Amino acid sequence: MTERNSYMDPSKRPQVDLSESTVGPDFDEKTWDMPGSLALSSQLTTGQVLCELAAEGRDDLVVCTADLARPTQVINFGKQYPDRLFNFGIAERNMIGAAAGLATTGLLPVISNYSFFLALMGLENIRDDICYPNLNVRMIGTHSGIAMGFYGTSHHSNEDIGALRTLANLTLMAPCDGNAIRAAFRSTLDHEGPIYFRAGRGREKPVYDAPPEWRIGGSNTLRGGSHATVLAVGNLVSAALEAADQLAGKGIELTVVDMYSIRPLDREAVRAAARQGVLFTAEEHNVTGGFGSAVAEVIADEGLGCRQVRIGLPDEYSLLGPPTHLYRHYGLDGDGVAATVRQTLKASH
Amino acid sequence: MARRETKDVPRAELREKARMIRREVLRLTDICGSGHYGSAFSIAELLAVLYYRFLQVDPQHPDWADRDRFTMGKGHAAIALYPVLADLGYFPRQDLDGYTRLGSPLGDHPDMRKVRGADFSSGSIGHNLSVSVGMALGLRHRGSPARVVCMMGDGEQAEGQIWEAAMAGAHWGLGNLVGIVDINAAGSDGYTQETLASEPLEDKWRAFGWDVVNLEDGHDLAQTSAALELALNGERDRPCCVLARTVAGKGVSFMEGGWQWHLGYLGPKDLERAYREVEAGEIG
Numbered sequence: 165m166t167e168r169n170s171y172m173d174p175s176k177r178p179q180v181d182l183s184e185s186t187v188g189p190d191f192d193e194k195t196w197d198m199p200g201s202l203a204l205s206s207q208l209t210t211g212q213v214l215c216e217l218a219a220e221g222r223d224d225l226v227v228c229t230a231d232l233a234r235p236t237q238v239i240n241f242g243k244q245y246p247d248r249l250f251n252f253g254i255a256e257r258n259m260i261g262a263a264a265g266l267a268t269t270g271l272l273p274v275i276s277n278y279s280f281f282l283a284l285m286g287l288e289n290i291r292d293d294i295c296y297p298n299l300n301v302r303m304i305g306t307h308s309g310i311a312m313g314f315y316g317t318s319h320h321s322n323e324d325i326g327a328l329r330t331l332a333n334l335t336l337m338a339p340c341d342g343n344a345i346r347a348a349f350r351s352t353l354d355h356e357g358p359i360y361f362r363a364g365r366g367r368e369k370p371v372y373d374a375p376p377e378w379r380i381g382g383s384n385t386l387r388g389g390s391h392a393t394v395l396a397v398g399n400l401v402s403a404a405l406e407a408a409d410q411l412a413g414k415g416i417e418l419t420v421v422d423m424y425s426i427r428p429l430d431r432e433a434v435r436a437a438a439r440q441g442v443l444f445t446a447e448e449h450n451v452t453g454g455f456g457s458a459v460a461e462v463i464a465d466e467g468l469g470c471r472q473v474r475i476g477l478p479d480e481y482s483l484l485g486p487p488t489h490l491y492r493h494y495g496l497d498g499d500g501v502a503a504t505v506r507q508t509l510k511a512s513h
Numbered sequence: 514m515a516r517r518e519t520k521d522v523p524r525a526e527l528r529e530k531a532r533m534i535r536r537e538v539l540r541l542t543d544i545c546g547s548g549h550y551g552s553a554f555s556i557a558e559l560l561a562v563l564y565y566r567f568l569q570v571d572p573q574h575p576d577w578a579d580r581d582r583f584t585m586g587k588g589h590a591a592i593a594l595y596p597v598l599a600d601l602g603y604f605p606r607q608d609l610d611g612y613t614r615l616g617s618p619l620g621d622h623p624d625m626r627k628v629r630g631a632d633f634s635s636g637s638i639g640h641n642l643s644v645s646v647g648m649a650l651g652l653r654h655r656g657s658p659a660r661v662v663c664m665m666g667d668g669e670q671a672e673g674q675i676w677e678a679a680m681a682g683a684h685w686g687l688g689n690l691v692g693i694v695d696i697n698a699a700g701s702d703g704y705t706q707e708t709l710a711s712e713p714l715e716d717k718w719r720a721f722g723w724d725v726v727n728l729e730d731g732h733d734l735a736q737t738s739a740a741l742e743l744a745l746n747g748e749r750d751r752p753c754c755v756l757a758r759t760v761a762g763k764g765v766s767f768m769e770g771g772w773q774w775h776l777g778y779l780g781p782k783d784l785e786r787a788y789r790e791v792e793a794g795e796i797g
Contacts (some may be wrong), residue, residue: 225656250650253684256642258677265647268633269655272646292637293644297625415562 205366207342210304211240224272228263236276236306256281257310260289267299279305283324294358298333304361309448311365315489325343326453329427335359336427338397340371347375367484371403383430389417393437397423397455400446406498426455431462438468449478473508516746517569527734528797532560535764535791537596538758545613551761551774553593555697562737564597568743572602575629579657584639584645587666588622589637595619601604604731612759641674646681649690664748670711682752683722699761699772714756731757734797764794
């Protein structure tokens with residue numbers, strides 16, 4: 165028997181059910197199908213967390229998706245609780261409205277879908293059906309930013325933070341890995357009102373080895389350094405940590421903060437960063453209107469008077485390509501963040 | 514779906530309720546200076562029969578978990594709903610006097626966070642059938658006997674989301690879900706069939722897996738009662754759509770059948786004429 169790729173090995177990716185795979189042991193080791201592909205998204209822990217919560221007695225949790233239960237991994241919840249997963253087919257607006265209806269009956273619906281089909285396509289429904297009536301709905305928009313890579317620009321979600329953070333009543337958070345998703349769900353379960361969790365594709369490099377501290381309006385300082393601060397969200401948290409490691413050997417000590425709560429924002433973290441001089445924001449999102457803009461509003465509101473460098477995607481439609489190539493191209497990996505920080509600090513001295 | 518209690522209300526009383534709705538629509542529109550006469554008058558009998566005969570609700574406990582739900586897909590007709598909610602005791606009748614004034618809970622479209630008795634907020638056309646699907650799913654999941662009724666317009670049928678919701682309702686066999694299409698044939702820009710034809714609606718709803726009840730005259734109280742009895746109390750394992758033929762502006766002769774009164778305002782002389790006709794009218 166040919167040794168399989170690591171992602172095809174169930175013992176290495178225990179959360180994904182490979183029994184549905186049609187790839188047999190006699191196939192070429194590079195052959196893969198949908199279940200195998202899903203094994204790569206190990207950071208999408210939503211289904212597991214929901215199963216745990218249901219087992220702990222949260223009978224009010226139900227899941228809604230639009231033909232994306234597998235790629236977003238909530239299929240794992242559906243297998244254990246089949247009468248509590250509602251698959252609406254490819255009808256996102258209907259799904260969002262129905263989730264609102266479910267919430268009015270005392271259930272806590274969790275919508276799990278790709279972010280561009282949820283936040284961008286369904287924006288009006290999120291606004292009118294969920295946020296305006298201030299209903300208890302949890303939304304998890306996965307595959308944000310350019311994570312979908314070569315699927316193309318239509319599948320890139322670089323505008324969701326900008327759109328969502330204008331919606332009153334909405335709490336917007338960005339868990340950066342699987343442990344953060346766990347913490348995000350559990351810590352906010354009894355919050356009254358809608359919450360949107362912006363997550364990646366699940367193939368992110370993990371930041372946390374255990375569920376971190378998590379509160380609405382909070383942040384986690386992961387690295388302390390005296391030269392400058394990188395306030396980062398999502399994928400850029402691990403990129404910023406990598407950059408800090410690289411720069412540490414070159415005489416630049418960075419503070420790195422996981423600013424997982426985008427709305428409301430941890431204003432104290434922004435103030436602290438501003439005291440260090442140049443402040444960097446980093447996100448996998450258009451630099452216009454996104455997390456960096458939210459930070460800029462605080463700087464302006466409070467007259468913090470510091471310079472801000474926004475690391476993110478330029479204000480244009482993103483290229484397609486393999487995700488890793490895209491991150492490199494746009495300077496959204498460790499090397500890219502390190503280069504931006506180094507050049508900026510060099511120029512300002 | 515379990516049969517729920519139906520109240521035996523004399524026809525004369527239902528007729529008076531519908532007249533009360535029309536009277537208040539005239540009065541409130543006058544307070545506001547603008548309003549949707551056409552689509553409010555077309556559902557007066559439907560609302561009267563629904564609320565006074567069929568819907569199991571408790572105005573003293575507006576959040577009663579097992580209450581029947583009513584959602585207003587055609588939210589611009591909320592002006593016809595408010596007088597009913599006030600009459601049932603959800604809020605004081607005096608609240609109607611401030612209709613659309615600054616800070617009033619009562620606007621042109623219903624807001625569930627401001628109006629006691631409003632089961633959902635609406636305004637953007639085409640959303641509420643989806644919301645109702647979710648309500649029906651949730652209620653069934655919780656083992657509640659409650660039913661969900663969504664009032665739609667025939668112009669609203671042009672919204673694609675309606676058909677997403679229709680598919681979902683049939684897919685899950687939601688026997689506790691009832692749609693009503695108020696076919697008053699009128700919209701902002703003209704007659705529905707000319708702006709964007711929605712007919713043949715019966716074929717469409719049946720093709721989407723719903724039972725259909727045809728209500729030939731949505732102003733005839735006996736017919737309306739019979740149609741809603743079938744829709745709400747029939748034993749069914751699929752949702753049901755009542756196709757209610759109505760007349761836009763019904764009850765005021767110079768408005769009847771004209772799309773031009775979808776939105777309008779009456780000067781003092783015409784308002785007086787309209788009041789007289791509504792008081793004298795014996796619709797139903």
